[in-house]
Amino acid sequence: MNPGSDNASATRAWTEMVAFITGQDRLRALRLELDLGVGKAELLIKLARAPMTLREIAQAAEVDPSAATVAVDRLERRGLVRRQPHPEDKRRRLVHLTDAGLRAAEAARRILTDPPPALAALDRADIAALTRIFAALNAAPPAGSA
Structure with missing residues (x-):
């Protein structure tokens, strides 16, 4: 632990951060607005970048091919x-978004x-401080790795 910090302060910071993030309820918003779960929403976002084969979808989603199908x-x-x-192999199929799929992917x-x-709504200095802090946290090795 950093000599300038204490476990109680770290616990409080972590508790506040988790409460803020989980309080945003993005999963509920996906369900209400799009009737989609995170996995399918993320798939639509990936397909908005480029069409994919079912095999590519399975690999990107880290699921077996039958689940992708x-x-x-x-x-x-x-x-x-x-x-x-x-276009290069008629035995394979590419999955494309429809116009409705493009709108759903954007949403x-x-x-x-x-x-x-x-x-x-935070001021620039606070956002910059949060960005710096989270970048440092994300760059730190995971707990338990050595």
Whole structure:
């Protein structure tokens, strides 16, 4: 532990940070606005960057190919994606977003990445301090690794 800190202060900071983050309820917003869970929302965001094969989707989502197929089937039934032949290999299919899928991907990106109003309202110095602190925390090795 850093000589300038104490465990009680670190515990309080951690408790406040977790309360703030979990209080944002992004999962509920995804369900209410898009009727999607995080996994499918993240898939739409990835597909907004470029179409993907089912194998690429399975690898990106770290799921088995059958789970990727089920997820794409559900999104396809909702009109958010469509499968098209791969231009270089007709045996494979590429999953593309529909116009509705593009709108849903943008809404999901906004829900998952836009800062909450309370954070955005902080002054520049406070935001810069938080950015510096979290960058340092993210650069630290995970607990228990040596």
